[in-house]
Amino acid sequence: MSDGLMQLLDPEAIVLGSDASTNEEIIRILAGRLEALGYVKSSYADAVVRREMTIPTGLPLERADNVAVPHTDPEHVLKPGIAMGTLRKPVTFANMEDPDETLPVGFVFLLAINDKDKQIEALQSVMATIQNPDALDGLRSARTLDDVRAVLG
Amino acid sequence: MARQKTILFACGTGIATSTAVNVAVTEAMKARGLTFNAQQAKATEVPGLADSVDFIVATTPISASVTKPVIKGLAFLTGVGKDKVLDEIEAQLRK
Numbered sequence: 303m304s305d306g307l308m309q310l311l312d313p314e315a316i317v318l319g320s321d322a323s324t325n326e327e328i329i330r331i332l333a334g335r336l337e338a339l340g341y342v343k344s345s346y347a348d349a350v351v352r353r354e355m356t357i358p359t360g361l362p363l364e365r366a367d368n369v370a371v372p373h374t375d376p377e378h379v380l381k382p383g384i385a386m387g388t389l390r391k392p393v394t395f396a397n398m399e400d401p402d403e404t405l406p407v408g409f410v411f412l413l414a415i416n417d418k419d420k421q422i423e424a425l426q427s428v429m430a431t432i433q434n435p436d437a438l439d440g441l442r443s444a445r446t447l448d449d450v451r452a453v454l455g
Numbered sequence: 456m457a458r459q460k461t462i463l464f465a466c467g468t469g470i471a472t473s474t475a476v477n478v479a480v481t482e483a484m485k486a487r488g489l490t491f492n493a494q495q496a497k498a499t500e501v502p503g504l505a506d507s508v509d510f511i512v513a514t515t516p517i518s519a520s521v522t523k524p525v526i527k528g529l530a531f532l533t534g535v536g537k538d539k540v541l542d543e544i545e546a547q548l549r550k
């Protein structure tokens with residue numbers, strides 16, 4: 303079940319089984335990785351957290367552990383990248399389509415995007431993973447990078 | 456052949472999810488023999504752009520002041536209910 307996402311994920315931007323208890327906490331953990339790896343400016347984390355409050359990114363998958371894809375405006379991005387976090391216990395994100403509704407989220411794909419025309423493949427790869435229940439189940443139980451590679455190819 | 460219609464794809468930033476939805480809809484409509492012009496925008500820009508497009512596919516809520524048809528595009532991100540939304544878009548394109 304290769305979705306090709308592994309080639310786009312920096313191994314150091316993968317956090318497995320995080321104990322984060324809020325959406326802000328997991329966003330800041332992942333944004334910290336992207337910043338340390340040179341993908342985003344120091345302004346990125348605050349910008350994503352702020353945006354998540356008004357324009358949320360939770361995606362309802364009709365699962366107990368849904369997905370969120372936080373991101374923000376290109377001006378905070380230095381080069382395109384994706385960070386991924388899985389949560390030991392789901393945290394709450396609001397629904398992108400209906401911000402009054404909250405969703406339990408077990409998987410966070412933090413997107414650093416600055417050129418939509420060049421990052422279509424990356425977005426499609428993330429979407430393919432989101433729409434693949436087997437891949438999500440595999441990621442939920444992944445504890446090592448090799449586990450993640452086995453799921454995402 | 457009827458005039459080519461224009462779809463405005465909208466999301467929070469006008470760059471991430473609207474791109475994914477635009478690509479998914481373009482591919483699916485091509486398979487159904489339909490083409491269209493595509494624009495992308497932030498949800499907040501939609502009221503100012505709506506007059507120049509035929510309808511809107513959005514992953515985030517759109518201002519109630521917009522009178523053009525708004526189709527919910529989240530299904531292209533989640534995969535849940537995608538076929539039904541594709542039928543809605545096809546119906547709008549064939550109008």
